[in-house]
Amino acid sequence: MTTIAPEDTGQEALFDATIAADERIEPRDWMPDDYRASLVRQIAQHAHSEIIGMQPEANWITRAPSLRRKAILMAKVQDEAGHGLYLYSAAETLGTGRDELLDKLHTGRQKYSSIFNYPTLTWADVGAIGWLVDGAAITNQVPLCRCSYGPYARAMVRICKEESFHQRQGYELLLTLSRGTEAQHAMAQDAIDRWWWPSLMMFGPPDDESAHSAQSMAWKIKRHSNDELRQRFVDICVPQAETLGLTLPDPDLRWNEERGHWDFGPIDWTEFREVLKGNGPCNDERIGRRRRAHQEGAWVREAAAAHAAKHPAHTPHAGTDQEEAAR
DSSP states (O other), X not given: OXXXXXXXXXHHHHHHHHHHTTOOBOTTSOOOHHHHHHHHXXXXXXXXXXXXXXXXXXXXXXXXXXXXXXXXXXXXXXXXXXXXXXHHHHHHTTTOOHHHHHHHHHTTSSOOOGXXXXXXXXXXXXXXXXXXXXHHHHHHHGGGGGOXXXXXXXXXXXXXXXXXXXXXXXXXXXXXXXXXXHHHHHHHHHHHHHHHHHHHHTTOSOGGGOSSHHHHHHTTSOSSOHHHHHXXXXXXXXXXXXXXXXXXXXXXXXXXXXXXXXXOOOOOHHHHHHXXXXXXXXXXXXXXXXXXXXXXXXXXXHHXXXXXXXXXXXXXXXXXXXXXXXX
């Protein structure tokens, strides 16, 4: 629990009033230590997920079936890198350096989304990731545009717009495969069979097992619980799967007229916990590749730092543009 000094009681009251009024907390505002720590944990996990999440799809850039598909996939992977940078920058406003966050990722002291520890076995997996994984991300992240912490909320506005493109790209890819040859339809169905349940796990454990969800909602970092978001995602996906002509791999899926929602079967949380522990299909491969990329890029970071030190930023005087034009 956060310890509040007597002189901070007024600031605590202001913080509580700001949260209650649905207004934003900004970097220079006073905030409880636990609030700051919770934000760093969530933003760091989100940033790590974007960076690690580049790997499963980048694996298919050189094997995309057409130049159009390759261009789309390259743009998407580039977007994910940008998302990671936005989020690391948001975490830095809380006084946590990027180097520290990356060190915690590389040493296993901070997590990333379990979904990125699964393999991409076929081209259809690129579509399944776009439709299901990015669709789940949008469901989870759109409410974060109203997060109580200003820098995080503002970063999410652009991220969600780009994730919407990713989701549409995946849906269109699956639709093309589903309406293609028998083999292409089977490939699309196989991808959905493998990615459906891990996508449902993306929202985190059930509410009664979530260690952080209730407090995050009280601080308005999150706006909805894990189970609420998961149900919303299922309700969105069922009619979309019907349009795609694909079957979601859950025999318990049924419309519940009384609840006004789709009922779905039990999730294998044992698998979820094992993946988080590092025992997923690709845990070692993904984090190992990330460590190597970081090490091999050290010379670039050192060169950039040396250049910045040698050529400090300066503001040109007002007449520069006019003088250049006159020449």
